[in-house]
Amino acid sequence: MSRFKLSLAAFVIFALACGTPPPPPVTLTAPAEIEIGSAFEVTWAGPDSSDDYITIVPSGAPEGEWTDYEYTSTGNPISLTAPFKPGSYEIRYATERTEPDSTIGRITLTVKDVESGITAPAEAVSGAPFEVSWTGPEGSGGVYVVMVPQGTPEGEWAGYEWHYTSMGNPLTFTAPGEPGTWEVRLSTGSFDFPADSTLARCSISIVGSEVTLDAPETAAAGSSIAIGWTGPGLDGHYITIVPSGASEGDWNEYAYTSEGNPVMLTAPAEPGEYEIRYAAEGSDTDVTLARRPITIE
Template sequence: APPPPEREAAFDLDAKAEAGFTYRIRWRGEARYVDYMGFVPRGANTAPASASFGVIGGTGERPNNPAGRRAPQQPGEYDLIIRAASGGIIARQAVAVVAPNMGFEPVGSVAPGSRVVFTYRGPDQAGERVVIARPGDPPGQYGADWSFGLSSRGRSGLRVPAEPGEYEVRYLNASRTEVMFARRFGVGVPFQDADTTGVAALAAQAAAATRADPGQDSMPEVEATFRLPEGVPPGPVTWSAVPLDPDLPPEAWAPQEPGAEGRGRFLPGRYRVTAIAPGEVTFEAEITIAPGAPASFTIPVVPVVEERHGSTLTGPWQVFLITPHNTPQSPVPMLGLQLARERAGPVTGTWTSRPALLGAQRAGETGPVQSGTLAEDGLLRLTFSPPAPPGGEFVLSVRPYGIGYAGSMSAAGQGVRVALWPAGHDLPELGPLRTALHGPAP
C-alpha cells in the first residue's frame, strides 16, 4: 500500500535561529494541544522536556499558536518538529542554531558610586542577571547591586562601586556558573575601550535569524461595538480590550477619547473588554469576535466583592514571576511561602526558594519571613533575607488580585513583577494579569 500523504504543516521560522533566544513560532497544520513541538537533534523524533521542546498546550479548540520555544543553547544542526502525542511526526524543518550575537554597549569611564544604565543584547531568560564584578572574579562573586535580565529588557540601571578601578559588567546564566558575555569599564579612572561594537550592530547581525511570510497569517478584521447595559447613567466611558488568544497580536485596544459606546476593528479571537464609567464603576466581559457573526456586545458590571483579603491568608502560597506581554514565557515559580495571620496582627511565616530565585543548587533553601504587614487598603508587604550571595533584603509588595495578589518583588533596588497565588489553585488568565502588572501591551 502507498504511504499515507504527509499532513500539512509549516513553521513561521527561518532556517537559522540564535542559540538561547526565544522565538514565537507560528505553525500550520493538524496539530492538537496535546501534541509536542520544539527543537530536537537533527534526525531525532523527541527530546527531553524543556523550554526548547514540550507540549503545545492551550485548549482542544484553541491550541497555542504561536508557541514560544527557546532555541537550544548549544549551536549546531537541529530539527524543529511537531510530534503527535501518539508518536508520529507531523512536521519537520531543519534549523541551524548559530552562535548568538550578544554583548553590552561600550561603557568607557564612569564616576565612582554613580548610577549607570548598561545597554545590552541578550536572551533575557528567567533567572539570568546583570551584575558588576572585578575582572577575574568567579561568576558567583559580584556587587550588591544587580538586576534580573528578564525584567531589564535590554537596559539595566546599576550603581557602580565607590572604589575607583577597573570593573566589568556581566550577564550571568540562571545558575550563576557562567559569564555569558561581559564588557570592561573604568570607575573613576581613564578607560579606553578598543571594541566599538554596539547593540545596534549586534541586532543587525541577528536580524535575519527568523522571518515570517508577511501574508501567511492575515485574517479579515471585524468591526465590533461595545455598549453598557440599559439604565447606566450617561457620561464619558473609557474603553479597552485585551487579546486573550496567544496567536493574536499582543497590543491592547484602547481608544484615546471616551464615549458612550466603544467601536473598533479586531482580528477574530477572544478578548477581555473593560469599561470604566463615571464614579469608577467597572464593567467587564470576555467576548469572542468571529467573522460573519454578530459583533455587538453588551458589557455587564463587575460585582463588588465584599470579602476582605487576608481572612484566608493563612496557608501555603506560591510566588510566580510574570513576564511582559512580548515575552512568550509561562509564569516562573520563584518562591514558596507558608503564611499565618491571627486577626489583625502581623503576617508571619517561612519562605522556600525555587531554582529561578537563587539558582538550581540552592533550590529548597528556607528561612523565616522577617516582617509581614497587611494594610487596610489590602497592601501585603513581606520581607526576607537569604544568606549571601546575593545577600540583602528581598521585599514582596502586592495588592489583591482575584483570589490572590499581584505586585512586585525587589532586591538591591531591582524588581520583577509577580503574582502571589494560593498553592493548589490555577493562576488567572495571563493576558489581563500581564496588563495589570505591566500596563497595556506595547
C-alpha cells in the first residue's frame, strides 16, 4: 500500500473519530437598558446558518417563541425594536433547524418605560385645522396619533384621521364634521399587544359650525351654477358636486370658498341626482360640513 493511501486512510479514521466540528460559539452584544418602542442594534457572532435569527422575548418565554426578529443573514449588527411593555427581556440567537426553534445563545436586557402624553385644544370647530403635540417613544415606526369619537373601542382607527408620530411634532389634524366629544389617542400596534394599545389620550370637544348652501333645486346638464354659501371659509374649504351617495371625501369639479361667494361650478354632463357639498380638506379624508341635493336634467 502506498504512503498516499495510508495517509488518506489515516485522515478518514481521524475525521470519523473526531466527528463533526462544533459550531462557532455564539456571542451577543446589545445595550443593557433601552426605552420602550426604541430601535437598537445587536452585534452577534455565531454559525450564521440560513435559518438562524435573533429575536427579543420576555425573560422566561418558552423555547421557540419570538417577537420582533431579524435573520442573521440580514447583516451584522442587526436592528430590533424594543417592546412597548417595560420589564426584563432576553435577546436570543435561535435557529429554525429544530422543532420548536432552539436557542443557542442569549443575553438579558431591561426595557424601561418612558413618559407618554398628548396635548390638543379643548375645543375645535368642525372643518378647522388644529395641532396635536405628543411625547412618547422616539424613533418607533409603530406609534401613531388617531382621532376617534369618545368611547370608540381600543385599537380602532380605520376610517378616522391618523398620523405616524414619525411625521412630526406637532401633527396637524382637521376637526371632523360630527360635533361632540372626541378623543385624540397616542397608540401603538406591536407584537406584545394583541390589539393596538393606547399610550396616552386627551378629550376634545368638536363644535359644529353653521354652514349653509344656497343653490337651485335643478339645473341643466353642463350649465353654470351659482352656489352661495355661509361657513368658516377657511383655507382648504371648498364646494363640489358629486353623485348622491358618493363616499365621504369624493369630489369632482370644485371651487375653494376663497374664490368668492357665490362660487361658480359647471353642472355634470350626465343627468341624475347629485349633491352639492361644502367640504374641508383633511390629511386623510375630506370632511363634509354641509350638503344639499340637486337634480341635473
